[in-house]
Amino acid sequence: MIVRDCAPEALRQRLADGGVRIRTGPVVNSIRSRSQKVMDGLALHYAEYPVEDEAGFADFHIAVAPPRSPRRWLRPQIVFQFDGAVPFFPLPADQAFAMLEWGLNWCVSFHCHQYLIVHAAGVEKAGRALLLPGAPGSGKSTLCAGLASRGWRLLSDELTLLDFAVGRVVPLPRPVSLKNASIEVIRSFDRDATLSPPVHDTAKGSVAHMRAPRESVRRASEQARPRWIVVPKYAAGVQTRLEPLSKARAFMHLADHAFNYDVHGRRGFELLADVVTGCECFEFEYSALDEAVAVFEALAAKA
Amino acid sequence: MTAERAGPLLRALRRPAVLPKLDLKQWETLIREARRSNLLSRVAFDVDALRLSAQVPQQPRAHLEAARVQALAQAAAVRREIAFIDQALRPLGVPVVLLKGAAYLISGLSAARGRLFSDVDILVARAVLADVESALMRNGWASFKTTPYDQRYYRKWMHELPPLRHHTRQTVLDVHHAILPTTARLKPDSAKLLAASRSIPGEPRLRVLAPVDMVLHSATHLFCNEDVGNSLRDLVDLDGLLREFAARDGSFAQLTARAHELDLARPLYYALRYAVRILGTPVPAAVLRNVERAGPPSWLSGLMDALFMHTLDPAHEQESHGLATLARGSLYVRAHWLRMPPLLLARHLITKGLRREQAVG
Numbered sequence: 312m313i314v315r316d317c318a319p320e321a322l323r324q325r326l327a328d329g330g331v332r333i334r335t336g337p338v339v340n341s342i343r344s345r346s347q348k349v350m351d352g353l354a355l356h357y358a359e360y361p362v363e364d365e366a367g368f369a370d371f372h373i374a375v376a377p378p379r380s381p382r383r384w385l386r387p388q389i390v391f392q393f394d395g396a397v398p399f400f401p402l403p404a405d406q407a408f409a410m411l412e413w414g415l416n417w418c419v420s421f422h423c424h425q426y427l428i429v430h431a432a433g434v435e436k437a438g439r440a441l442l443l444p445g446a447p448g449s450g451k452s453t454l455c456a457g458l459a460s461r462g463w464r465l466l467s468d469e470l471t472l473l474d475f476a477v478g479r480v481v482p483l484p485r486p487v488s489l490k491n492a493s494i495e496v497i498r499s500f501d502r503d504a505t506l507s508p509p510v511h512d513t514a515k516g517s518v519a520h521m522r523a524p525r526e527s528v529r530r531a532s533e534q535a536r537p538r539w540i541v542v543p544k545y546a547a548g549v550q551t552r553l554e555p556l557s558k559a560r561a562f563m564h565l566a567d568h569a570f571n572y573d574v575h576g577r578r579g580f581e582l583l584a585d586v587v588t589g590c591e592c593f594e595f596e597y598s599a600l601d602e603a604v605a606v607f608e609a610l611a612a613k614a
Numbered sequence: 615m616t617a618e619r620a621g622p623l624l625r626a627l628r629r630p631a632v633l634p635k636l637d638l639k640q641w642e643t644l645i646r647e648a649r650r651s652n653l654l655s656r657v658a659f660d661v662d663a664l665r666l667s668a669q670v671p672q673q674p675r676a677h678l679e680a681a682r683v684q685a686l687a688q689a690a691a692v693r694r695e696i697a698f699i700d701q702a703l704r705p706l707g708v709p710v711v712l713l714k715g716a717a718y719l720i721s722g723l724s725a726a727r728g729r730l731f732s733d734v735d736i737l738v739a740r741a742v743l744a745d746v747e748s749a750l751m752r753n754g755w756a757s758f759k760t761t762p763y764d765q766r767y768y769r770k771w772m773h774e775l776p777p778l779r780h781h782t783r784q785t786v787l788d789v790h791h792a793i794l795p796t797t798a799r800l801k802p803d804s805a806k807l808l809a810a811s812r813s814i815p816g817e818p819r820l821r822v823l824a825p826v827d828m829v830l831h832s833a834t835h836l837f838c839n840e841d842v843g844n845s846l847r848d849l850v851d852l853d854g855l856l857r858e859f860a861a862r863d864g865s866f867a868q869l870t871a872r873a874h875e876l877d878l879a880r881p882l883y884y885a886l887r888y889a890v891r892i893l894g895t896p897v898p899a900a901v902l903r904n905v906e907r908a909g910p911p912s913w914l915s916g917l918m919d920a921l922f923m924h925t926l927d928p929a930h931e932q933e934s935h936g937l938a939t940l941a942r943g944s945l946y947v948r949a950h951w952l953r954m955p956p957l958l959l960a961r962h963l964i965t966k967g968l969r970r971e972q973a974v975g
Contacts, residue, residue: 368673424680
């Protein structure tokens with residue numbers, strides 16, 4: 312069963328009571344909320360995701376709910392609850408869906424140390440993965456959204472999970488988080504992209520999520536072998552430029568952007584070394600998304 | 615609490631051999647309980663020790679693996695941190711006693727198995743406290759509790775300096791001069807603890823508490839501490855220490871005598887009572903009877919049982935929010951009550967309460 316198969320009332324009921332168990336890549340999240348924003352967000356973005364049985368195993372139990380404070384009557388707020396604990400500060404209630412998304416990222420990046428977790432976007436074509444490690448503002452999510460809407464399979468826009476046994480990317484396709492100017496860029500780049508209404512004044516400015524392509528969600532259990540590592544840099548007005556990057560630098564960049572490199576020690580070093588060895592590595596500057604996407608189309612065609 | 619009513623985590627802590635019998639739903643509950651109690655990595659180590667891994671379903675096994683690597687990384691980080699502390703304090707030539715998790719780790723005790731750490735704790739003589747603080751500051755540690763109230767709270771009333779954080783490694787160090795606050799009713803003598811402390815094989819300067827004192831400190835920490843969230847983890851520490859203490863020919867008679875000498879008979883009473891009841895720790899019946907004399911009057915004993923049993927079983931938190939919150943709240947106030955005279959406590963709780971409102975507002 313997928314989320315779309317649940318009648319809206321049944322979905323609302325399960326969200327309010329025991330929790331809806333939605334599978335995203337390798338993890339099952341039991342989500343509870345009475346927030347209309349969460350309900351709408353799930354209906355829009357998660358329609359194609361598997362719903363797991365109550366009798367099965369959920370990895371994370373989360374809720375998006377009003378905090379227990381008298382303030383809720385003044386200016387409505389929401390908190391993200393993880394097994395009863397509250398890891399973040401409350402946010403205004405209209406940011407409920409964005410908070411759910413950040414919370415789902417937090418669950419994985421804080422707990423899934425069975426993987427090496429790199430702060431990188433990832434897309435795949437013909438079984439080969441393109442990894443875009445980068446800090447917020449580097450343009451990795453925009454580039455990832457652009458490639459995903461031109462037929463690349465979305466692996467993740469934020470968390471690249473590397474499997475130790477086989478050195479492959481374990482997909483975690485979820486809505487792509489777009490910020491500020493990127494929202495308009497994607498809207499005009501792909502008229503068919505499904506975006507949630509932007510939420511303004513978040514910690515990251517205005518935020519909207521782009522729905523993950525259906526094909527990516529369906530194929531979430533297919534791992535992909537890393538083939539290209541590209542360190543992206545968006546800067547207004549620059550020429551599109553793809554330059555080779557030394558493997559040593561690519562390695563350092565990946566290690567810098569790994570959430571749990573320190574947890575894995577030697578094993579993490581060896582895994583990254585293997586990944587970098589098997590990849591072509593580049594630095595990439597861009598300002599025009601259509602040119603940028605064309606560069607990677609050409610790269611994939613050549614390989 | 616009977617074995618049947620206990621949640622899967624408690625059953626597994628008592629007898630890890632039950633782990634392969636859990637169904638998937640029970641595993642889900644166990645992982646939630648264990649995460650909340652900071653004991654997931656401990657369960658992972660138990661699974662490894664008994665070679666049960668192949669019998670654990672794949673989904674929970676992934677979480678155990680994740681918890682295991684995290685605990686191993688933390689243990690390595692704490693060992694490095696201990697070396698840095700040693701290096702910073704070496705020129706002073708004063709005895710530095712490692713406490714709690716760091717001590718278990720460096721002594722190779724089973725209580726360190728799969729244990730998570732939030733900070734490193736050390737004990738030094740009050741007379742050298744200022745020198746120790748300066749030496750640490752010269753080496754990159756600094757206080758991060760910066761409001762004047764916090765500074766005064768720690769320096770005047772507490773048994774430790776305001777927590778120090780290393781500016782590059784971001785690690786937290788608690789420097790104690792006693793194991794209970796200056797204001798507490800019970801007054802264990804730090805000089806006696808320091809005098810009885812032991813050296814560590816292979817570590818020329820660092821020391822740990824004597825085995826009896828280590829048990830007593832763990833008991834004190836558990837039953838006088840306001841950090842109720844880690845209570846079950848603290849009880850598991852105590853269980854491990856007691857089992858190892860008994861196995862290494864530790865004398866329980868000596869333990870009870872030392873408890874009276876250090877004014878810690880009441881915490882030892884609670885410690886043994888709940889370790890036995892909740893984790894099934896083997897303690898000779900004669901010892902239990904001996905410390906019972908140090909217990910509270912019977913009307914209070916019933917109340918304390920209800921509060922502790924409720925906070926120590928993580929299964930309760932999942933089902934009833936109201937009662938568990940009340941129990942935790944009561945123990946928080948009680949912990950402070952033991953640590954401060956009433957007027958000071960009222961002042962402290964009001965100041966903290968006001969500040970919380972400001973933070974939210």
